[in-house]
Amino acid sequence: MSPKKLVSGAMSADIDREGQRTTAAPLGHALLEVAESDERLVGLSADLAKYTDLHVFRDAMPDRFYQVGMAEMALVGAATGLAQEGFIPFASTYSVFATRRAYDFICLDVAERSLNVNMVCALPGLTTGYGPSHQATEDIAILRGMPNMTIVDPCDAIDIVQATPQLAAYDGPTYMRVLRGRVPVVLDEYDYAFELGRAKVVRPGNEVLIVSTGLMTERALDAAKELAGDGIDVSVLHCPTLKPFDTETVLAEIAEDRLVLTAENHTVIGGLFGAVAEAMATRGVTKRIHPVALPDEFLDAGALPTLYDRYGVSTAKIVERVKGLLA
Incomplete structure (x- = not known):
């Protein structure tokens, strides 16, 4: 039998595997639920509501x-006006268009x-194979330096559904990377609930620690399960909020005597690895951290x-990396 061909549409944004439990459009349904109890919530799109x-x-x-059309600056401007009038706007587009085209307006x-x-x-x-024009590999780095901005990178549908009402209730600007x-649906198998600004251990382990964010938490958990079969005990610390960063929890976990990796769906520059390194340097923590991240390239x-x-961010590549570091 020939091996299964690895395929996906270049513009595909569905990241589920065959047979995996999923929720359809969790953001849309979560927004609708909040809106039913809070008439201030409004939605906006730059011609991408369906996507x-x-x-x-x-x-x-x-x-x-x-619907403001293909005009991301107008999208932010309209959301600004609505917020000033007491509404709670949720504005949607692709990450690249918001952070690259509309940065000054957001700022x-x-x-x-x-x-x-x-x-x-x-x-x-x-999360798309369409190339640099649509792959937002540096969006977190772009926004982490922006004062007052809160940044959320959810793992799965559970994170999105639980984060949405907390973002609506939060008094300030937020940016969420939407799946x-x-x-x-991943995190319901663990004793987990999203809490804005907090990192949480979703899987304990004594030999290896993977500090992860976004969809990479699912791959870290899958890698941990596979590595357990080889007698390698892996802990996974999920950091869904990248700003403000939960320095206390992260450094407390890093302090234990374990091999430590970070895992993120973002360039190695300016994202989770950078946040961890900055926290360690500020507190005088000296330990080697191994990043699993996208390279600094288009x-x-x-x-x-x-x-x-x-690019080394699949579950198989995480397993390979951990084994190599332990060898």
Whole structure:
């Protein structure tokens, strides 16, 4: 039998595996639930509601949805005006378009005034094979230096559903990297609940620690299960909030005598690895940390499974990396 061909549509943003438990459009349904109890919540899109899952909200509450067209700066401007009038806007587009095209508007219109504008953006990191024009591999690095900005990188549908009402209630600007379409359900198997600003150990282990964020937490957990079969005990610390960073929890876990890796769906520069290194340097913690991250380069276009392996962020590559470091 020939090996299974690794394929995906280049613009595919569904990251689920065959047979995996998923939730369809968790962001859209979570927004709708919040909106039913809070009439201040409104949705906006830059012509991408269908591809960021806001179509669920749009179709159910058309009078509270605003379509601004392919104009990301106008999207942020409209959200700013709505926030100033007491509404709670959730503005959606692709991560690359928000952070690259509309940065100045987010910075000066939203963040400087610390307005409750929530940017919910799809195609974070390597979740599309469409190439550098759509792969937001540096979005966290772009926004981490922005004062007042809160950054959330959810692992799965559980994270998205639980984070959405907390972002709506938070008094300030937020940015969430949205997983859309059929989103895996992972964290309900663990004693976990999303808490804005907090990192949590979702799997304990004595030999290796993987500090992870976003969809890489699922791969870290899968790698931990596989490594357990070889007698390697792996702990996974999930950091869904990258700013503000839960320095206390992360450094307490790093202090234990274990091999430590970070894992993120983002360039190795300016994301989770950078946040961990900064926290360690500030507190005078000296320990080697091994990053699993996307390289500091523009990535290729192609089928996602192939790209995950090529850039070292697949479950198999995490397993390989851990074994190599322990050898």
